[in-house]
Amino acid sequence: TYVVTEACIKCKYTDCVEVCPVDCFYEGDNMLVIHPDECIDCGVCEPECPADAIKPDTEPGLEKWLALNARFAAVWPNISDKKAPPADAEEFQGAEEKFDKFFS
Ligand code: SF4
Ligand code: F3S
Numbered sequence: 001t002y003v004v005t006e007a008c009i010k011c012k013y014t015d016c017v018e019v020c021p022v023d024c025f026y027e028g029d030n031m032l033v034i035h036p037d038e039c040i041d042c043g044v045c046e047p048e049c050p051a052d053a054i055k056p057d058t059e060p061g062l063e064k065w066l067a068l069n070a071r072f073a074a075v076w077p078n079i080s081d082k083k084a085p086p087a088d089a090e091e092f093q094g095a096e097e098k099f100d101k102f103f104s
Pocket of ligand 1: 002020022023034038040042
């Protein structure tokens with residue numbers, strides 16, 4: 001599966017949801033997650049994210065993010081249409097410690 005990681009927080013560009021063939025993105029206030037049981041590993045979303053937030057879970061060190069994606073995909077609503085990003089999205093692109101400060 002692919003997972004959405006910290007770089008999405010406060011950026012939420014939603015380019016990813018437009019290309020996903022199985023509509024497996026779910027939306028929280030500050031980031032999206034991928035449902036690991038629904039993702040078919042096609043990889044098309046990864047290069048679409050301007051914040052470089054989407055990674056294959058085969059990359060090392062993503063256990064925390066895989067668990068977070070699984071946990072919140074079960075409770076957040078599905079999103080399949082792109083929408084405008086937050087007005088301050090660019091300000092937060094590449095920012096550090098976004099999880100500790102802003103995750104919701
Ligand atoms: Fe959707 Fe494919 Fe990305 Fe999985 S890898 S979330 S199926 S676009
Ligand atoms: Fe987030 Fe990138 Fe999608 S910032 S909403 S994973 S396009």
